[in-house]
Amino acid sequence: MKHLAEFNTFLEREVNLNNTRIRTLSDRVETIENFLWRSDWGQIIKRFSSQGSWAHKTIIKPPGENGFDADLLMFVDPVPGWTANDYILGLRGLFLESKTYKDIVGLKNRCVTLNYAGDFELDVVPCVVERPGRIYPYEVCNRTDERFEPTDSERYTEWFLHANNLVGSDHLIHAMRLIKYLRDTKTTFSCKSVLLNTLVASQISEADTHFRPSYFPDFPTAFRTLISRLDQYLQDRPNLHKVTNPVLQIEDFNRHWDQDKYENFRAMIHKYRQWTDEAYVETDEKQSVKKWRWIFGDEFARGADILTEEVGGSLVPIRNFNVQRFTDTVQAIKLVGLSVLSLVRRDLPWVQPPPFVVSKQGIPISIKATVHLQENGSETGSVASGQVLPADRHIRFEAVAGTGVAFTGKDLDVQWQVVNTDRSAGHAKALRGGFYPSKPRSVRWERTEYRGIHWVEAFLIRKRTGACVGRSDRFFVVIE
Template sequence: MKNINAFKEFLTDEVNLNQSRIDTLDQKIESIKTFLKENLDCYRKVEKQGSYAMQTIIKPVKENDEFDADLLVYCHEIEGWSPANYIQELHGLFKNSGNYSHLAKRKTRCVTLDYSGDFHLDLVPCVEEDDSTYICNFQENKFEETDGTGYRQWLSDKTTSTNGELKRVTRLLKYLRDHKKNFTVKSILLTTMLGNSVDSILRSEFKDTPAALFKIVNSLNTYLRNNPQMPVIKNPVLLDEDFNRHWDQEKYENFCDKISIYHEKIEDAYYEENRNSSILKWRKVFGDKFGTIIQNNSTPKIVVTPRKPHSIGW
């Protein structure tokens, strides 16, 4: 049984980042943009990046845990500057500011503003040349090609093809990873595999979140079964880059095993015809905060139960 309303409530109450924290983040970013416009001589523009930009950001496991967000800081190319100069300039600007000096930390490819107990914001300086975008490696003092906002657009197109459901499914799988802690996969790697998984599914089949979850996990599970050796997952808009860093065959096999288990549990819950039994089965996937059990003296809600096909592997 789909339990569509239970999914909506679960996403709102347990998975999605609180609106108040998003509002705080947006306000801080607007202040930072104003600060950069007024003080950074090479400033061009700022673009959201990562899960914050793609709307796949989720609530931290614990209430007081920090989340992270990324910004690309586009800079005019300065003659004579090395890659390290851009990070050094950005870092120095914040360190010499009364408002930001205690927050700023210089890292290899970014300057981090750490709002302790709430979030940290990674500001990544970049320059454009010949239709390509390059970020700066401070330690090695070299430019590294990146896709700019290309990946964000790729995922946006994939999300549109799923009637908006891909981003919700991505959040649900990230929630599973963070709360179950029984498999490890970087967010960019997981997001890419989920995005790739929608290609074989008709848009008309993305009717709602539980249907999309079932279809996408089924597609991903099939792909993993067909690839027992860890495949190279490439950046779909920058094919010279792969996302397999910090992943190995052992971690991949564990990921395959866990996705197979969750696929079976999702299928079981999806086709369960009894409403309460279905909620209990969904809880085997997402935990006890999913849904509510209707007592015998309650009026049952109208629910939609998908009909299980006879063919195997649908």
């Protein structure tokens, strides 16, 4: 089923960057442009232009408390004798001399950054226009390699927005926001935004203006069409291949990819395509919402009372167990012991399947836990799986290797699945079942709140490929 209203609500509430933050960005960019026009560079500046997600209208709300990124292209006349490095360092020098910007200025390879902490980071990119002896009219500055690189971001933006117009109703823009949301919140694949935009928009042709009623009549159908076409494109190409700028063939967009990353991306898009098809064709409303939640998480259709009947039949999650002897599962644990935990079902309706490609040879991973009166406070003791705890405590879960040492390598990340069960959590609509990031690295904090048997699992993800290379056993938390 399509769930048109729920898709629109989800996009507006969870995915789109709110208008207030966009206005703040626009206001600050206007101030920055005025500052640069009045500086010594004013005589060589030709104009400014937004680029990237800001220009393509695919900018989304960042996950957690992170700020979002925006790019500002500054077109300048060539300065005789200047190297690529001179443009970047010269621009940084302007900001360092300003009381307003000196404390927020940073440096990247092709741009200068202004970091408004917790709000956004703006990349100011010098673009040299018609440098003598050049072949291409527009060039950005690679200071590390000390060279000028051809670019044409404005023509690329025109190409992307033309593809959006072919399908109509901004369906391409909205679909790209959803796919970027999956990338940023699920962290199951990595792909630069410009590469992702190019791969998806390239699946649209001029003929699609005639097929809108079939393939793009509404947003959910458009999303399904585009994810299906992308999957077919990737399945036809098992090996990493060059993806170039459609308006500037010399520019290679997949320079940050390798075969492992590509294979993971290809496998995950195939999964998302399968799950999308299943959710779309499901005729039972409640089952369809559940399947869409597998893709987008618990926030999709939030507030819809679609699990009431499912929950009612599954609140005591123990197979073949005579629960009539006990008032609930907590009492069963206390009277019978931890053997009850082996009977707790994994296949509860609200438990999402792992959205990772799981490696055949896993790295050993387990969970250590301590209890605290408040988050980040002093610990009051260690916690074993299945130990009965009172409510209103905070538990610090830490994923550790077989040696008992936490995973601290920069190439590894730990994602956590948190599952609540039983009537208290069900009535509060807090059954969860989704995946959550570590914060800080390898650590997850949770609060004991709802009476019942609950659990967490740790999934070890290799950042370079997005593959799951280790999965812990379930760590049970029993709250009385």
